[in-house]
Amino acid sequence: MANDNQLLKARNISKSFGKAVIALDNVQFDLNRGEIHALLGENGAGKSTLIKVLTGVEERDSGTVFLNGKEIRPKSTQDAQNEGIATVYQEVNLCPNLSVAENIYIGREPRNKFGKIDWKKINADAEELLKRFDLHINVTKNLDNYSVAVQQMIAIARACDIDAKVLILDEPTSSLSTVEVEKLFGIMRRLRKEGMGILFVTHFLDQVYEVTDRITVYRNGGYVGTYQTAELPRVELVAKMIGKDYASLNESVVAGQLGEEKAAGGEELIELCGVSSPGTIQDFNVKVRKGEVLGLSGLLGSGRSETARVLFGVDSVGKGEMKLKKEKVHFKSPLDAIRSGIAFCPENRKTEGIIGDLTIRENIVLALQSKRGMFQKISKKEAERLADEYIEKLEIKTPDAGQLIKNLSGGNQQKVILARWLATDPEFLMLDEPTRGIDIGTKAELQKIVIDLAKQGMAVLFISSEIDEMLRCCKRMIVLRDMRQVGELKGKEISEEAIMNIMAGGEK
Amino acid sequence: MKEKFNKLSQKKAFWPVVIFLVILLFNGVVSGGDFFKLSIVDGHLYGRVIDIFRNGSKLMILAAGMTMVLATGGTDISVGSVMAISGAIACSIVNGNILPGLNGNVVVAIILAILAGITCGFWNGILVAKIKIQPIVATMILLVAGRGIAQLVTQGKIITITSDAYYFINGGYILGLPFPLFIVIFLAGVLILFVGRTSFGLFLESVGCNPKASKFAGIQVDKMLLVIYTISGGFAAVAGLIESAGIKGADCNNAGLNIELDAILAVAIGGTNLMGGRFSIPASLAGALIVQSITTTVLAQGVPAAYIRVLKAVLIIVICLSQSKEFKEMLTSHKAAKKRKAVGE
Numbered sequence: 012m013a014n015d016n017q018l019l020k021a022r023n024i025s026k027s028f029g030k031a032v033i034a035l036d037n038v039q040f041d042l043n044r045g046e047i048h049a050l051l052g053e054n055g056a057g058k059s060t061l062i063k064v065l066t067g068v069e070e071r072d073s074g075t076v077f078l079n080g081k082e083i084r085p086k087s088t089q090d091a092q093n094e095g096i097a098t099v100y101q102e103v104n105l106c107p108n109l110s111v112a113e114n115i116y117i118g119r120e121p122r123n124k125f126g127k128i129d130w131k132k133i134n135a136d137a138e139e140l141l142k143r144f145d146l147h148i149n150v151t152k153n154l155d156n157y158s159v160a161v162q163q164m165i166a167i168a169r170a171c172d173i174d175a176k177v178l179i180l181d182e183p184t185s186s187l188s189t190v191e192v193e194k195l196f197g198i199m200r201r202l203r204k205e206g207m208g209i210l211f212v213t214h215f216l217d218q219v220y221e222v223t224d225r226i227t228v229y230r231n232g233g234y235v236g237t238y239q240t241a242e243l244p245r246v247e248l249v250a251k252m253i254g255k256d257y258a259s260l261n262e263s264v265v266a267g268q269l270g271e272e273k274a275a276g277g278e279e280l281i282e283l284c285g286v287s288s289p290g291t292i293q294d295f296n297v298k299v300r301k302g303e304v305l306g307l308s309g310l311l312g313s314g315r316s317e318t319a320r321v322l323f324g325v326d327s328v329g330k331g332e333m334k335l336k337k338e339k340v341h342f343k344s345p346l347d348a349i350r351s352g353i354a355f356c357p358e359n360r361k362t363e364g365i366i367g368d369l370t371i372r373e374n375i376v377l378a379l380q381s382k383r384g385m386f387q388k389i390s391k392k393e394a395e396r397l398a399d400e401y402i403e404k405l406e407i408k409t410p411d412a413g414q415l416i417k418n419l420s421g422g423n424q425q426k427v428i429l430a431r432w433l434a435t436d437p438e439f440l441m442l443d444e445p446t447r448g449i450d451i452g453t454k455a456e457l458q459k460i461v462i463d464l465a466k467q468g469m470a471v472l473f474i475s476s477e478i479d480e481m482l483r484c485c486k487r488m489i490v491l492r493d494m495r496q497v498g499e500l501k502g503k504e505i506s507e508e509a510i511m512n513i514m515a516g517g518e519k
Numbered sequence: 520m521k522e523k524f525n526k527l528s529q530k531k532a533f534w535p536v537v538i539f540l541v542i543l544l545f546n547g548v549v550s551g552g553d554f555f556k557l558s559i560v561d562g563h564l565y566g567r568v569i570d571i572f573r574n575g576s577k578l579m580i581l582a583a584g585m586t587m588v589l590a591t592g593g594t595d596i597s598v599g600s601v602m603a604i605s606g607a608i609a610c611s612i613v614n615g616n617i618l619p620g621l622n623g624n625v626v627v628a629i630i631l632a633i634l635a636g637i638t639c640g641f642w643n644g645i646l647v648a649k650i651k652i653q654p655i656v657a658t659m660i661l662l663v664a665g666r667g668i669a670q671l672v673t674q675g676k677i678i679t680i681t682s683d684a685y686y687f688i689n690g691g692y693i694l695g696l697p698f699p700l701f702i703v704i705f706l707a708g709v710l711i712l713f714v715g716r717t718s719f720g721l722f723l724e725s726v727g728c729n730p731k732a733s734k735f736a737g738i739q740v741d742k743m744l745l746v747i748y749t750i751s752g753g754f755a756a757v758a759g760l761i762e763s764a765g766i767k768g769a770d771c772n773n774a775g776l777n778i779e780l781d782a783i784l785a786v787a788i789g790g791t792n793l794m795g796g797r798f799s800i801p802a803s804l805a806g807a808l809i810v811q812s813i814t815t816t817v818l819a820q821g822v823p824a825a826y827i828r829v830l831k832a833v834l835i836i837v838i839c840l841s842q843s844k845e846f847k848e849m850l851t852s853h854k855a856a857k858k859r860k861a862v863g864e
Contacts, residue, residue, distance in 0.1 A: 325735070349737040363735050368728045368796045369721075377725060380718045381737030388718045431736065 016043045017080075018208040019065075019096075019177055024074035026060055034060040037074070038234040040227055042177060042208040047199055049211050049219045049240070052229040053252055053311060053476050058212050061229070062179055065210075066098045067091040078177070097170030098179040105166055107155035112137035114154050115169045144168050144198055160191040164198070171202060178202065179210045184218060196222045214312040215493060216245060216515065230254050245515035246508075249310070253478055253511070277301040280470040281322065281353075281439055285331035291317035292494050294331070299439065304461060304471040306485030308478070308510050313491040315474045316358050319441045322472070323355040324348040349382050354432035358443040358474075360421065364428045367417035371409060372398040374416045374427050379434045401430035405460065422453035429460070440464065441472040446480060458484055478507050490514055531790050531797075535805035538788075542812045543568065546819060554819065563692045567819060573689075575811030576699035577602075577758040577775075581782040582789070582807040583707045583800050584754035587714075587747045589786050590727045592795025593647060593654030595748060598755035598782060600665025601639045602775030605632040605756035606763030607669040610678045613685050617672065625684040633756045639665070640752015641745070648744035658748075662779070669771035679768035689764035699761050703804075706754060711800050723747070727795030784831065785810050787838050809834075 019042035026035040035057045042048050050058050063069040065076065067085030076083055078094055085091035088098065105114045112134045121136070123129045137150040144164055154162060163183055170178055180199075184192050199209055199222060211223060219226065219240065226243060228235040228251045235251050277300040286295045292314045299305050307315040320326040322333070324342025332339055335351055342348045345355070357363035366374055376394045383389070389397075398412035405426045409419060416427055425445055432440060442461065446454040461484055465471050473484050481488065488505055490498040490513040498513035527533055546554040546567070557566040581598050588595045611617045612628035621627050639661055646657035691698035714720040725733045726740050734740050755775075763769050787793060788809055789802030813834070817827045840846045 323735075344737075344739065345735055346737040346739055355735065357735055362729070363732050366725045366728045366732055366736075369725060373721060373725070377721070377733075377736045377738070380721065381739075385717050385719055385722065388716060 016045075018042050018044045018046075018078070020075075020077040021061070021065070022075050022077075024061065024064060024076070025072045026064055026069060027072060034232050035064070035071075036232045038229060038232070040210075041237065042210060044176075044206045044208055045203050046225065047203055047209045047211055047223045049213065049223040049226045050229070051212075051219065051226060051248070051252055052235075056229040056252075057232040058229060059181070060232075062098065062181055062210070062212070065091065065177075066096060066179065092173055092175075095174060095176035096179065097173055097175035097177070098181065099163065099166045099170055099183055100181050105154055105162060105169070108153055110151050111141075111148065111154055111157070111165055112150040114165060115140065115150075115172065119173075140168050140172055141165070145194065160194075163191075164195070167195075167198065171207070175207065177208050177210065179212075181212045182214065184213055184215065192218065214310060216248070216310070217493065219248075220245070228252055246511050249511045249515045252310075253476070277303055277468075277470075280336060282334040282337075283318075283322070283331065284334065286321060286328050286333060287330040288317065288321050288326045289329045291326060292321065295321075295496055297489060297496070299470045299472055301438070301470050302465055302468050303487060304465045304473050304485045306481045306488035307472065307474045307491060308481055308488050309491035309514060311476065312493075313514075314494040314496075315491055316443050317494070318491075319355060319357075319443050319472060319474065322348070322441060323353060346381055349378060349435060352436075352438040353441070354378070354435055354437035354439070355441040356425070356428050356432060356443060356445055358447075360424055360428065360447075365416045365424050368415060370413050371402070371407070371416050371419070371427055372412040375401055375412075375430045375434055378431045382435050397434055398430075401427075401433065405430055406456065422449040422457075425449060425457065426453075429457070433464075437469065439470045439472070441474075443474045444476065445473075446475065446477070454480070478510060481510075482507065492516060530802075531799035532802040532805050535789050535802050535809060539805055539808045539812060542809065542816060543571075546812075546816050550819065559695070562695055564695045564697075567815060569697060571808065571812050571815050572700050573697040574815070575808050576697075576703050577761050578778065578781055578785055578807040578811055579703045579804050580706055580754050580758045580761075581778065582785040582803040583703075583710055584751035585779075585782040586786050586789070586791055586798050586800050586803040587710075587723060588654070588751050589783065589791055589793050590723050590795055590798035591744060591747060592727050592730075592793075593744070593748075594783065594793075595640075595643060595658045595751045596655060596779045596783075597639065597643060597658040597661035597665055598751065598758070599775035599778045600662050600669070601636050601752055601755035602759030602762055602778065603666050603669040603769075603771045604639065604672070605636045605759030606769040606774050607672040607678070607771055608632045608635050609685070609760055610680050610763050610769035611672050613680045613682050614678055616674070616678065623682065625682060628685075629688075629760060632760055633753055636756020636759065637749055637753040640749040640755070643752060644745035644748030647748060648741040666771055669769070669774075673769055673771055675771075677768060677770050681767075685764055686767060687764070689761050702757060702761065706757065707800060707804060710750070714800065719743075724797055727792075727798070781810050781831075782807070784835060784838075788834070 019040070021040040024035050024038050027033045038057065038061065040050070040061060050061065052058050060069065064071045067087045067090045070084070070086065078096070083094050085094060085096070106117070109117065115137045116133050120128045121132045134150055141148065141150065144167070146161065146164055146168070148157065148161065154165065167178070183195060199211070202209060213219060223240050225237060226240050226248065227237040228248070230252065279298055280301050281299050283295045283297040287293050295318060297318065307318060309315045317326065321328060324345050324347050328341070333342070334340065340351060342351070348355070366377065372394050375398050376389050379397070380389050395412065401407065402409065402412060407423050407426045407430070409423065416424055419427065429445070446457055449457070458480060461471055461473065473481065475481050482505065485505070486502065488500045488510065489496060490500065490510060492514060500509055543554070554567050557564055557569065559565070585595060585598065609628045609632035612621055612631060613623045613625055615623050643658050643661060646652045646660070647654050687698060689699055693701055714723070722733070722738050722743060725736070725738060726743055730740050759775060762774050785806035786803045788806035789799060791798040791803060810831070813830050814827050817830060818824065
């Protein structure tokens with residue numbers, strides 16, 4: 012690649028938060044003129060941190076960033092904008108209560124010779140600008156009159172009008188419909204032709220292959236590599252994102268799988284029959300049997316958490332039906348699900364799991380208390396007994412049950428949440444990323460607990476981004492992609508290679 | 520002994536009660552003992568301390584309801600207006616202005632007034648829990664419209680009533696003690712029992728800390744909010760009855776004016792985090808007594824009433840500082856710096 016075509020060059024970038032969290036470790040990123048370059052990686056790969064560094068939200072600890080051959084060190088987004096780096100975030104960062112035109116020209120309003128803002132010019136210019144994007148809307152109306160998609164377009168239009176050389180799109184498509192995405196891609200291609208460099212972050216692999224020229228992959232804050240999109244097969248891309256060398260996959264042996272075929276038996280406990288939920292999963296048929304650990308595999312945003320949310324009554328069933336022990340059920344709220352013997356450790360431990368300012372004991376009894384109802388108060392004695400029992404059983408490391416849960420480490424918090432659900436004596440346990448951000452020792456403990464629970468007859472739904480862990484825990488696996496169920500693997504069929512093939516959209 | 524004290528001082532209500540007693544003591548010393556003088560007339564206790572309890576009863580009732588609202592991380596600024604509505608309805612019925620068929624039946628008047636308050640609270644609850652309007656905005660609707668509703672009831676007039684039975688709500692005595700005190704004991708007592716004996720308190724703290732996680736743990740957050748705002752409305756109606764019985768009539772413009780701020784202040788003094796979470800109703804009651812005793816103190820010392828606001832402002836600043844993490848850090852780092860200097864590092 013000719014070097015004079017290079018627009019942005021970032022080298023040896025490192026960034027850490029505090030002492031413990033290394034978000035970026037010596038990574039690099041290149042962007043050429045007239046190129047759409049995808050930045051990919053699973054959660055915690057460091058994509059957002061790189062964007063923050065490039066746009067001045069965070070300052071890099073070390074490394075260099077060259078724009079057009081000149082080193083830059085933006086201190087704020089305004090700084091970055093002046094240098095020619097514009098960003099459009101997943102959530103629109105404009106003012107909903109200002110007019111479309113105001114939003115486009117805010118902070119750089121054209122003025123007439125008396126120093127007053129030239130509204131006529133603003134409105135005319137805004138209209139002209141948006142026409143280039145095929146948007147024919149009333150620019151004097153407030154921004155919140157328009158859909159998120161249109162707002163997204165306006166944000167991009169604004170970014171382009173600021174003489175941007177580099178445009179960063181951070182998951183701009185997650186809230187757009189297919190038609191809107193097409194429109195956005197049309198605009199991206201036009202901007203590419205005009206010589207702009209576009210950094211594109213998305214979770215949808217289809218989109219990556221449709222619109223990008225090159226791909227850079229990060230993993231766990233480290234740089235994996237940069238590839239020509241056309242030359243990188245999907246399976247290899249997925250392998251690089253997840254961290255498995257494709258060549259070595261063929262040899263991988265699945266430890267827990269050998270010889271235990273009979274485990275697939277057991278009675279059917281819960282079933283989704285053709286279930287769709289508005290805006291998320293489409294036409295799901297999932298059966299979970301007693302005594303099995305069923306895995307849900309897929310990249311982030313593939314519908315794995317969404318499936319659990321539907322089963323737990325958080326999201327509603329739009330089409331299709333849900334059956335529990337062969338009987339049709341309809342959960343209006345998590346409480347309905349809990350009363351039916353279902354438990355769910357959600358993905359986001361901090362916002363959806365722990366009640367930070369309550370004690371470990373209170374956190375443990377909470378779900379059991381809701382199951383029993385408000386007026387059947389769990390006595391202090393019983394609460395103490397329960398808490399102490401699970402602290403011992405799950406080896407939760409704490410001086411006593413009266414500690415606030417927020418003071419525990421991530422792994423111990425997760426154990427408390429697990430204890431909360433085990434205390435309700437569930438028949439069906441759903442675990443969404445139960446080991447994320449947890450040290451290896453605790454991880455192994457948790458995996459063992461899950462397998463033991465299934466052996467005792469519990470039905471378990473296991474969701475994890477780490478294929479290793481899935482292989483260790485699951486006897487059967489359903490693979491998801493883009494909110495659809497794309498494959499199912501059983502017993503010996505399960506291997507990393509097979510999973511990735513399906514995840515990436517290859518043959519089953 | 521020391522152990523007992525330590526245990527006692529860990530209760531949330533401990534410091535508010537101590538502060539309240541200090542204020543009383545201060546008054547007693549400054550007034551040369553007059554402040555504590557109790558006189559018995561017709562078997563009824565009179566005195567400044569009794570006044571604080573009687574006059575503070577409205578605020579205590581409001582603070583009890585407000586504690587739970589604030590513990591959810593919400594707020595209810597409509598309580599003053601709900602007081603006006605309740606007073607207007609009760610007085611208009613007793614007076615025979617509306618529903619003349621009841622012949623001014625005091626009991627029915629009271630029941631209807633409380634039902635009106637409950638309805639107002641339920642309305643607030645629907646707006647907050649179901650329609651998800653920010654609590655301060657949702658309750659602002661009744662803050663503004665409530666006095667209008669009250670005036671519609673009274674047809675824009677100040678209503679005066681003559682009914683000894685109704686006066687009793689504020690001026691009555693049982694066992695030598697003012698009747699409003701018994702209302703406080705009853706309402707707050709029922710509430711404290713309800714919160715303590717059921718798991719309502721645990722659920723409430725959980726919702727206040729993390730509503731999303733609470734929902735995932737099976738707590739019906741919306742229902743809780745609905746119940747809590749309804750209780751707050753009902754309690755405000757009772758406070759409105761006491762107020763109107765005190766002035767022997769309904770003054771829609773002034774009944775409970777700005778009292779919502781005092782109620783929030785009382786809860787804050789009690790140490791309930793206004794962002795939601797841990798709460799204590801007894802501490803809020805003590806907080807209400809502190810607010811009331813400051814007013815009484817200022818008046819008793821013959822200081823112009825305008826100073827009450829200044830004093831309250833000072834109090835608010837102190838509370839804010841005591842809750843501010845940054846301020847505490849500033850203090851400790853300052854101390855640490857001094858220490859380092861002293862050691863000579």
